[in-house]
Amino acid sequence: MHSSNKTLVLQDNTNIYDVIEKIVENPNYDEPFFICDIDQLIWNVENWKRLMPRVEIFYAVKCNYNREVLETFAALDLGFDCATMDEISKIIALDVSPNKIVFSNPTKIIEHLEYAKQTGVRAMTFDNEEELYKIKKHYPEAELLLRIRCDDESAKYVLGKKFGVLPGSEALDLLRLAKQLELTIIGVHFHVGSGCSDYYAYYKALCAAKGVFDAAIELGFPVKLIDIGGGYPGETINPIDKIAETTNAGLLDNFPDLSVKIIAEPGKYCCNTPYKLVTQIHSKKIVIDENNKKIRMYYVDVNVYNSLFSVLFGEYYKFRPVCENKNAQLHPCIIWGSTSDVNDKITDKFDYLPDLNIGDWLIVEETGAYTVSISCEYNGLSMPKSCAVISKKNWSFLTTKAPKPIRKEKFTFSLNDFLKDRDQPAIFRKIYF
Ligand SMILES: Cc1ncc(COP(=O)(O)O)c(C=O)c1O
Structure with missing residues (x-):
């Protein structure tokens, strides 16, 4: 078969939006999909390294464990934060050294703890007495990080309600118990x-961590690691530059020893x-609201359960037409997800879009x-498939010059296959630019 039938080789001046248009223009294609721009994944890592050169990334696998993400980050030789046995196994399967994994879950299922032991993942977090006894029994050689509670009260999700010990006397008691147990x-x-939205959250947390770190030194522990967790924003309109600055200042003031x-x-x-999510309107209804205003209700083929779950926790997503007419008149609308659930409302009538069909x-x-x-x-509606695009330049980088180059044969992509092959689960696919 001629190769151009198998693989779409795009020109240098082609971008991800051209690929999206190409897919949706195909009359035989009618399913929603996620599309990942691997260049942007790589850029995010480079930007982090530029802003916080001292802080090594251990990517939180829970956030997105699509192959394109994990393979790219493994190629860049990042570390990984895993919360479960399954996450650890995904990373170990990529030939990542167990030293590059932190089992960052302060309350671990015993089977998962034993799996960490089997696979040689030693670094792990804890925040309570019972966990210390559990670790003593099942994995006494583990290397422990004490998780302290330092909340940014204005964060979207305050994790301190569930995890972390206050950095004062309670933390000290746990250190003493660990000593007694010879952990x-x-x-x-x-x-x-x-x-996180408090610019000084990391600065304050680093000051608190310093106190606990020093107490651990006094007790004779070989402390050498500070794990500043996640929480950094991930929106273009909300760059991390300012938080990076205060993080660096917190490190310099509290941990100047390199x-x-x-x-x-x-x-x-x-x-x-x-990532971008591409979805199609499958139904439309016009209603009149309590102010006698015409509201367009669009029903799309994704929903809060199969792709936009965070909507249920107040996350907001902005929709726009793939083929946009910038001069079109805008109308108030509601976007409903594809399930039968009334909570499956993705945006409300304060959103404005052109008249759509x-x-x-x-x-x-x-x-x-x-x-x-x-x-x-939910409702038997499967999640949208994922595909990915990468520029020629970065494809060559990932497969040859990256710290841990990826094997080309793992990343074969065919746009035609993607269009035809509906049943395959989300997998990594490559489109040459
Ligand atoms: C222990 C731990 N680390 C890292 C993360 C990643 O957080 P974020 O995606 O906000 O960076 C989470 C998120 O829940 C977490 O619980």
Whole structure:
């Protein structure tokens, strides 16, 4: 077969939007899909390294474990934060060294703890007495990070309600118990909360971590690691530059000794911006609201359960037509998801779109974080498939010059296959630019 039938080789001046148009223009294609821009994944990592050169990324696998993300980050030689046995196994399967994994879950299922032991993953977090006894019994050689609670109260998701010990006397008691049990503490961990908005949250948390770190030194532990968790924002309109500055200042003021290793577990920052969700209107209804205003209700072929779960927790996604007429008049509308559930409302009438019709395609930007990894098939509606695009330059980088080059044969993509092959689960596919 002629290769151009198998693989779409795009010209250098082609971008991800051209690919999206190409897919939706195909009269035989009618399913929603996620599309990942791998160039953006790589850029996010480079940007992080530029802003916080001392802080090594241990990517939070829970955020999105699509193959294109994990393979790209493994090629860039990032570390990984895993919360479960399954996440650990996904990373080990990529030939990542267990030293590049932190089992960052302060309350671990015993089977998962034993799996960490089997696979040689030693670094793990804890925040309570019972966990110490559990670790003593099942994995006494583990290297422990004490998770302290340092919340950014204004974060979208304040994780401190569930995890973390206060950095004062309670933390000290846990250190003493660990000593008594002859366990090894190697550092301190915190997570200020997902969707952090307090610029000084990391600075304050680092000051608190310093106190616990020093107490651990006094007790004779070989502490050498600070894990500053995740929480960094992942929206283009909300760049991390300012938080990076205060993080760097917190490190300089509290941990000037460069032999102390600093890692972070960003999830949303790494993989939210590279993804776009493309969906089609399958039904339309016009209603009159209480102010006698005409509201267009569009029903799209994705829903909060199979792709946009965070909507249920107040996350907002902006839709726009794939083929946009910038001069079109805008009208108030509601976008409903494809399930029978009334809570499956994706946007409300404060959203404005041009007059649209059944069959029109919409695009939702910045949908890589906590979407594909949280979805379920409520009403039997399967999650949208994922595909990915990469520029020739970065494809060559990932397969030859990256710290851990990826094997080309793993990443064969055919646009035609994607269009035909409906039943395959979300897999990595490559389109040459
Ligand atoms: C322990 C831990 N680390 C990292 C993350 C990633 O957080 P984010 O995606 O906000 O960066 C989470 C998110 O829940 C977490 O619980």
